[in-house]
Amino acid sequence: TQSTRPQRILGAVQQNATRGDPRSVVRAIDQYCRNQEWAMNVGDEKGCILDSVVSEVNPATVLELGTYCGYSTVRIASLLPPHAKLITLEFNPEFAVIARQVIAWAGLEDKIQLVEGASGDLIPKMKEQFGVETFDLVFLDHWKDRYLPDTKLMEECGLLRKGSVLLADNVICPGTPDYLEFVRSSPRYESQYFKSHLEYTKVEDGLEKSVFLG
Numbered sequence: 001t002q003s004t005r006p007q008r009i010l011g012a013v014q015q016n017a018t019r020g021d022p023r024s025v026v027r028a029i030d031q032y033c034r035n036q037e038w039a040m041n042v043g044d045e046k047g048c049i050l051d052s053v054v055s056e057v058n059p060a061t062v063l064e065l066g067t068y069c070g071y072s073t074v075r076i077a078s079l080l081p082p083h084a085k086l087i088t089l090e091f092n093p094e095f096a097v098i099a100r101q102v103i104a105w106a107g108l109e110d111k112i113q114l115v116e117g118a119s120g121d122l123i124p125k126m127k128e129q130f131g132v133e134t135f136d137l138v139f140l141d142h143w144k145d146r147y148l149p150d151t152k153l154m155e156e157c158g159l160l161r162k163g164s165v166l167l168a169d170n171v172i173c174p175g176t177p178d179y180l181e182f183v184r185s186s187p188r189y190e191s192q193y194f195k196s197h198l199e200y201t202k203v204e205d206g207l208e209k210s211v212f213l214g
C-alpha cells in the first residue's frame, strides 16, 4: 500500500537521524523536504528565527498550535531549559501518530505533551485538564483562519500574561490577514515582522512576533 508523506518523513528520520539527538532529527527532515519532497514544516530558514525567539524568551511553558510531523515541536523543545514543558495540539490523528514517533526518536517525550483535538475545544480546558497557568510562548502554525479566534480565546481564558509572546508562522503565505491586522493595530500587543521565505522555497513568507502587554 502507498505510504503517506508523513510516513516518508518519519522514515527519513529513522534512517538519517541519531536517536536522542534532536538537532539531527531537524536536519534529517530539512534535508528530506528540501531534496525529496516539500512538506509544511516551518523549515530551516524560518526555523532559525524561531530558535532566536525561543532562546530570547527562554520559556518555562510553551503552547504549539499545529504539530504536523513534530519538526517545530522538536526544534523548540531542544532549546528549552530542564523543567520546561511544551504542549502541542494536533487535529489530524494520522499526523499525531507520526509526530509521537518523531518526538520519541529525538528523545524529548519528557518535555512534550501532544494532545489530539481542535484548538477551539482544547484551549478552554488548558487550565483544568493540563494544569497550565499561563503560556510564556505560543507558536501558531495551525489553520490560518483560527489564529485570530484562538488568540482571543487564549486572552479570554486567562492563558496570556503581561509579556507572553505569540509567534505566528505563515502570516504572508498562505497568509493570516485578519490576525495580522488585529495584532498590529491592537494597543494590547507589540508586534514585529520577521521577513523570510516559505519553507524550502523562494516564495516570500514571514513570522510575526507579538508581545501581549496585558
Ligand SMILES: O=C(NCCCCc1cc2ccncc2s1)c1cc(-c2ccc(F)cc2)cc(O)c1O
Pocket (backbone or CB within 6 Å): 040, 041, 042, 065, 066, 067, 089, 090, 091, 092, 117, 118, 119, 120, 141, 142, 143, 144, 146, 169, 170, 173, 174, 198, 199
Ligand atoms: O496549513 C498549514 N498548516 C496547518 C495545517 C492544519 C493542521 C491543524 C492543526 C490543528 C491543531 C488544533 N486545532 C486545529 C488544527 S488544524 C500550512 C500550509 C502551508 C502551505 C503553504 C503554501 C502552499 F502552497 C501550501 C501549503 C505552509 C505552512 O507552513 C503551513 O503551516
Ligand SMILES: [Mg+2]
Pocket (backbone or CB within 6 Å): 040, 041, 042, 141, 169, 170
Ligand atoms: Mg506553517
